Amino acid sequence: MTIRSFIKRLQDIMRNDAGVNGDAQRIEQIVWLLFLKVYDAKEELWEFHNDDYQSIIPEEYRWRNWAVDEKDGEAKTGEALLSFVNEELIPSLKNIEVDEHTPVSKSIVKFAFEDTHNYMKDGVLLRQVVNVIDEVDFTDHKERHDFNDIYEQILKDLQNQRSSGEYYTPRAVTDFIVQMVKPQLKDKIADFACGTGGFLTSSLNFLEEQVHSVEDREAYNQAVFGIEKKALPHLLAVTNLLLHDIDNPFIIHGNALEKNVRDFSEKDRYDVILMNPPYGGSEKDSIKMNFPMELRSSETADLFMSVIMYRLKKNGRGGIILPDGFLFGADNAKLAIKEKLMKEFNLHTIIRLPHSVFAPYTSIRTNILFFDNTHPTKETWFYRLDMPEGYKNFSKTRPIKLEHFAPAMEWWENRVEIKEGNFDKAKKYTVEEISSNNYNLDLCGFPQEEEEILDPEELMESYQEKRTELNKQIDSILADIQVMLGGKL
Numbered sequence: 001m002t003i004r005s006f007i008k009r010l011q012d013i014m015r016n017d018a019g020v021n022g023d024a025q026r027i028e029q030i031v032w033l034l035f036l037k038v039y040d041a042k043e044e045l046w047e048f049h050n051d052d053y054q055s056i057i058p059e060e061y062r063w064r065n066w067a068v069d070e071k072d073g074e075a076k077t078g079e080a081l082l083s084f085v086n087e088e089l090i091p092s093l094k095n096i097e098v099d100e101h102t103p104v105s106k107s108i109v110k111f112a113f114e115d116t117h118n119y120m121k122d123g124v125l126l127r128q129v130v131n132v133i134d135e136v137d138f139t140d141h142k143e144r145h146d147f148n149d150i151y152e153q154i155l156k157d158l159q160n161q162r163s164s165g166e167y168y169t170p171r172a173v174t175d176f177i178v179q180m181v182k183p184q185l186k187d188k189i190a191d192f193a194c195g196t197g198g199f200l201t202s203s204l205n206f207l208e209e210q211v212h213s214v215e216d217r218e219a220y221n222q223a224v225f226g227i228e229k230k231a232l233p234h235l236l237a238v239t240n241l242l243l244h245d246i247d248n249p250f251i252i253h254g255n256a257l258e259k260n261v262r263d264f265s266e267k268d269r270y271d272v273i274l275m276n277p278p279y280g281g282s283e284k285d286s287i288k289m290n291f292p293m294e295l296r297s298s299e300t301a302d303l304f305m306s307v308i309m310y311r312l313k314k315n316g317r318g319g320i321i322l323p324d325g326f327l328f329g330a331d332n333a334k335l336a337i338k339e340k341l342m343k344e345f346n347l348h349t350i351i352r353l354p355h356s357v358f359a360p361y362t363s364i365r366t367n368i369l370f371f372d373n374t375h376p377t378k379e380t381w382f383y384r385l386d387m388p389e390g391y392k393n394f395s396k397t398r399p400i401k402l403e404h405f406a407p408a409m410e411w412w413e414n415r416v417e418i419k420e421g422n423f424d425k426a427k428k429y430t431v432e433e434i435s436s437n438n439y440n441l442d443l444c445g446f447p448q449e450e451e452e453i454l455d456p457e458e459l460m461e462s463y464q465e466k467r468t469e470l471n472k473q474i475d476s477i478l479a480d481i482q483v484m485l486g487g488k489l
Contacts, residue, residue, distance in 0.1 A: 010030050010129055010133070011023065013128045014026045014120065014125065017119075018122070019121030028232050030129075031236055031239070034133055035112055035239045036063045037063055037067070037138060038138050038242050039057075039109065040064055041139045042138075056096055056102070056110075057093065058092060061092050066084065066089070067130050067133075067134055069127070077123055077124055077126075078124050078127070081130075082121070082122075085118050085126070086118055090113060090117075093113040094110070096109055098110050104249065105247050108251075112235050169198045169276045169321070170399055170400050171198065171402075172400045173357065173368075173400065176402060176409070177274055177319040178202045178274065179409070180319065180349075180370060180409075181272060181318075181319045183203050183271075185210045185211070187272045188271050189225070189270065189272040190225045190270040190272070190273050190274075191273070192256035192304065193256060194226030194251065195228060195233045197236070197241060200240075204223065204244045204246070205244075207220055221246055221248065222250075226250070226251040227255075228251060229253075229256075231253065237249070237251045238251050257290065257304070258290070259290060260289075261290055261292075261310040269316070273316065274320075275308065275319075275320050276320075276321040278300050278301065278304075279299065280300070280323075280364075282299065294333070294336040295340070297333035299333075301323065301326060302326070302334060306340075308320060309345065312345070315372065315373060317372045318345075318369070318372070319370050320368070320369045320371075321367070321368055322367055322369055323365065323366055323367070324365045324442065326367075326441075327350075327367060327440070327441040328441070330438060331477060335438065338441065339435070342376065342431055342435070342439070343376050344376060345373055346376065347369060347380050348372065348377070349382075350368070350369055350370070350444075351367060351383050351385055352367050352382065352383065352385060353365065354387040354394075356394040357394055359395055377431045378430070379428050379431065380428070380431070380434065381415055381426065381427075382426065383412075383425070384444045386407075386425070411426060415428075423447045424444045426444060429443060
């Protein structure tokens with residue numbers, strides 16, 4: 001069974017159910033059922049290796065005891081199945097008791113179901129969905145790893161539901177960043193807005209080749225940490241790590257911005273931080289109070305950059321995706337963040353990404369900042385990754401691939417300045433040059449291209465994004481003026 005056909009079969013069944021409204025709800029329904037199936041398969045393995053293993057899930061609610069259809073007429077279906085799921089199964093899993101001594105491998109069940117709902121109203125169709133999911137043998141190593149990419153398919157389907165607000169970082173981008181940062185088994189790797197776990201799973205795939213012993217496997221199992229604010233991506237990330245043979249997926253369901261940055265200690269810091277922070281959003285004033293005055297920003301991505309700096313260990317490395325607005329932004333908070341980054345960290349490389357990498361989510365241009373906590377910045381290299389030959393845009397059907405990063409990867413190992421016509425494609429700037437230019441990092445940008453004619457919907461979306469960004473900059477400047485005037489404007 002292919003991943004695409006698996007998802008399609010489930011969605012085709014659920015389209016006949018009056019209770020499920022749109023692909024976003026269909027996918028949410030698939031995810032919590034899939035989690036229970038995957039978790040049951042993991043429990044089979046844990047039971048095999050530990051005769052004393054006790055499940056945190058009450059016996060009657062374990063997948064094997066209610067979901068499996070033995071074709072003997074005894075499997076729950078129809079109203080009986082609906083009543084069981086709505087009145088017993090989900091409430092029971094929501095109310096599982098955990099404490100600080102509960103292993104992560106068990107407590108994830110409660111956290112996974114904190115915001116879970118059953119949308120289906122037809123118990124016969126629900127039985128059909130359960131049966132399709134039960135066909136997959138997640139105890140089989142090959143079949144389990146064949147399904148490692150299932151979440152990319154789910155997120156690609158979510159792309160069509162723009163109102164869902166889910167942002168998907170293409171696998172090629174996460175793999176490229178990981179390969180440049182080169183995490184090691186001894187490293188603790190973190191993503192404080194991990195979504196479905198793309199950076200974490202790319203890191204695990206990179207680390208897998210370093211596993212040669214039982215001790216290595218233990219280090220692999222404890223290598224990654226994530227925080228995710230939204231319920232659905234959090235559940236996706238947990239299940240994704242289970243599929244990658246992480247027995248204790250340390251993914252917290254919460255907001256990484258809620259803790260005061262001054263309170264972070266050494267135990268809160270990580271060797272490697274890889275992120276695509278959410279941008280375009282704003283946080284309430286109580287969140288901004290967790291940051292020093294000069295670092296308080298109305299832009300979510302700015303606040304995450306500050307968190308990253310406070311949580312990166314000495315000699316640690318970071319690979320962070322940020323929009324163009326961060327590079328050229330000149331409001332007080334952005335300037336303070338960039339100044340802190342360059343004075344306290346070594347911002348050694350910025351890769352300018354071509355447009356439409358994140359299509360169809362957004363047309364905003366993005367960049368990858370690579371830095372480490374070794375010494376203050378002395379010089380920063382900029383490299384412009386151009387659109388591959390034969391491409392005008394990336395799209396859902398023609399996404400960016402790892403091979404498209406080949407020019408940047410080749411340049412990375414043998415850095416030289418490159419000029420094409422009158423435009424710099426790769427160039428090194430000293431920290432003095434950058435600071436004297438008011439920390440404007442908008443360097444080695446893309447030559448002015450002939451304006452593309454967009455269809456009306458894309459044109460409106462592009463206009464709305466640009467207007468939102470400009471409004472934020474104006475609001476930030478007005479807020480600074482208001483402070484200078486003593487709160488009167």
